[in-house]
Amino acid sequence: MERPDCLTCHDPHQSKAPKLMQAFLHDPFASKQCDVCHQPAKDGKVVLTQASAKEICVTCHADKAEQIEKAKVQHPGAAGDCTDCHDPHAGRSPGFPKPNPVAVCLGCHSEQAEQGKKQHVHQPAFEQGCATCHDPHGNDNEHLLRAKAPNPLCLECHAPDRKPQKLEGEHLVTIFDGKVKLPGKLLRQSSDSAARVWPGPSSRTSSGLGFGGSEGSDPRLDPIGIA
Numbered sequence: 001m002e003r004p005d006c007l008t009c010h011d012p013h014q015s016k017a018p019k020l021m022q023a024f025l026h027d028p029f030a031s032k033q034c035d036v037c038h039q040p041a042k043d044g045k046v047v048l049t050q051a052s053a054k055e056i057c058v059t060c061h062a063d064k065a066e067q068i069e070k071a072k073v074q075h076p077g078a079a080g081d082c083t084d085c086h087d088p089h090a091g092r093s094p095g096f097p098k099p100n101p102v103a104v105c106l107g108c109h110s111e112q113a114e115q116g117k118k119q120h121v122h123q124p125a126f127e128q129g130c131a132t133c134h135d136p137h138g139n140d141n142e143h144l145l146r147a148k149a150p151n152p153l154c155l156e157c158h159a160p161d162r163k164p165q166k167l168e169g170e171h172l173v174t175i176f177d178g179k180v181k182l183p184g185k186l187l188r189q190s191s192d193s194a195a196r197v198w199p200g201p202s203s204r205t206s207s208g209l210g211f212g213g214s215e216g217s218d219p220r221l222d223p224i225g226i227a
């Protein structure tokens with residue numbers, strides 16, 4: 001059998017869980033229900049309980065398979081197996097995209113891979129991950145955006161009155177009505193660069209662009225601060 005990549009399941013430095021387990025664990029893996037997905041290995045090879053990983057995944061996540069098949073705007077990249085994008089066990093970020101939330105998309109999206117080499121890249125696109133703004137399983141919106149149009153998408157993080165929800169007991173916040181989970185540590189950004197691009201709600205409102213925002217709130221937006 002090919003040697004498994006130790007780092008899909010283990011963190012090399014530290015962990016809050018015993019045995020240096022990765023930061024984010026898939027529920028049935030964490031509860032050691034290995035046999036939901038695995039039969040005893042044969043000749044050193046992994047033997048799954050179903051013919052494909054996807055058939056196993058949909059026994060618990062039927063809603064996702066349905067979304068992929070029935071979404072108004074479909075994503076051809078999601079037509080294959082769930083494990084094309086997800087590690088079945090664990091990962092360094094929520095949802096366990098493999099190998100990480102950016103590269104998981106770049107293998108097929110070479111145009112964006114080229115964009116990632118530019119000097120100035122947008123932090124969510126090349127750190128937090130493409131699925132911050134796009135639903136990879138398909139949805140109702142053009143370009144699979146998480147909002148009906150680009151402006152409300154941007155304002156999810158760059159509007160003064162938007163506050164991401166903290167998830168109890170985890171160092172995570174959620175945006176887009178709970179659809180996107182982000183590690184809190186990635187979100188505590190300095191607000192300097194945002195201040196340059198976002199001179200403040202009052203100046204924008206007077207420019208007639210119709211951006212919302214309450215007077216008197218801190219114009220130097222921490223885009224997705226969790227103050």
Ligand code: HEC
Nearest residue numbers: 003004005006007008009010018019020021029032089090
């Ligand atoms: C598919 C997930 C997975 C992969 C991949 C994996 N491990 Fe583990 N590893 C585990 C689990 C689960 C445990 C904890 C078992 C337990 O709690 O009894 C563990 C435990 C360990 C332990 C502690 C054993 C003990 O008895 O305390 C070591 C050391 C270890 N793994 C090393 C590695 C190395 C080295 C690799 C890469 C060659 C690797 N693991 C790959 C899931 C994995």
Ligand code: HEC
Nearest residue numbers: 004005008028029032033034036037038046053083088089
């Ligand atoms: C939700 C289903 C699921 C659960 C639960 C699960 N596995 Fe897996 N495992 C898979 C799949 C699917 C693969 C095949 C690898 C792939 O397609 O990425 C795999 C592969 C492996 C491999 C081969 C190395 C690798 O990472 O590809 C090891 C080792 C392994 N699993 C150990 C475990 C252990 C130990 C447990 C329980 C603590 C466990 N698995 C629980 C689905 C699961």
Ligand code: HEC
Nearest residue numbers: 026027028036053056057059060082083086088094095096
């Ligand atoms: C035995 C039932 C079961 C199976 C089989 C299963 N899952 Fe899960 N999965 C869960 C549970 C329970 C959760 C945690 C609750 C939730 O988010 O729905 C979860 C959560 C997830 C999450 C979200 C984690 C997060 O951070 O929100 C992903 C992604 C996921 N599963 C992918 C898969 C994939 C891919 C497979 C197939 C390899 C699979 N699951 C198979 C039960 C299962």
Ligand code: HEC
Nearest residue numbers: 075076077078104105107108109130131134136142143144
């Ligand atoms: C297995 C290959 C594959 C993977 C992996 C993949 N995609 Fe795609 N994606 C495609 C294909 C093929 C299309 C349709 C052709 C096109 O628009 O580039 C597409 C289309 C899209 C579109 C719609 C483009 C439009 O103009 O409407 C978006 C957005 C998108 N993908 C985002 C993502 C994101 C985000 C990820 C990672 C979570 C991802 N893709 C991973 C293959 C993939």
Ligand code: HEC
Nearest residue numbers: 057061064065077078081082084085094095097131136181
């Ligand atoms: C094209 C890549 C891709 C494919 C294929 C894919 N996913 Fe996902 N999925 C993602 C990414 C990326 C995320 C976002 C992780 C995050 O940031 O929370 C995600 C999130 C999830 C979540 C948790 C958040 C949510 O949206 O509910 C579940 C559960 C999930 N996927 C299950 C599945 C299952 C089951 C399949 C197969 C039927 C599948 N995914 C196929 C890329 C993919």
Ligand code: HEC
Nearest residue numbers: 102105106109112122124125126129130132133134143150
């Ligand atoms: C900050 C939000 C955001 C993030 C993060 C993001 N995108 Fe987009 N993406 C958009 C918007 C908005 C559009 C629509 C652009 C338009 O209408 O011209 C788009 C369009 C696309 C398209 C359609 C083709 C195009 O260029 O118009 C693809 C494919 C795509 N994105 C892939 C990706 C990939 C891959 C990543 C991760 C590297 C990513 N996106 C990250 C917001 C985002």
Ligand code: HEC
Nearest residue numbers: 120123124132153154156157189190191192193194197223
């Ligand atoms: C998921 C949250 C999120 C979304 C959605 C989002 N951004 Fe951002 N944006 C950020 C973060 C985080 C930074 C980095 C702030 C920092 O470095 O202090 C940033 C920085 C920026 C910058 C400054 C870049 C620089 O180099 O200083 C601009 C301009 C920007 N975003 C525009 C947009 C636009 C346009 C959209 C909609 C297409 C958008 N953002 C959507 C989180 C987001």
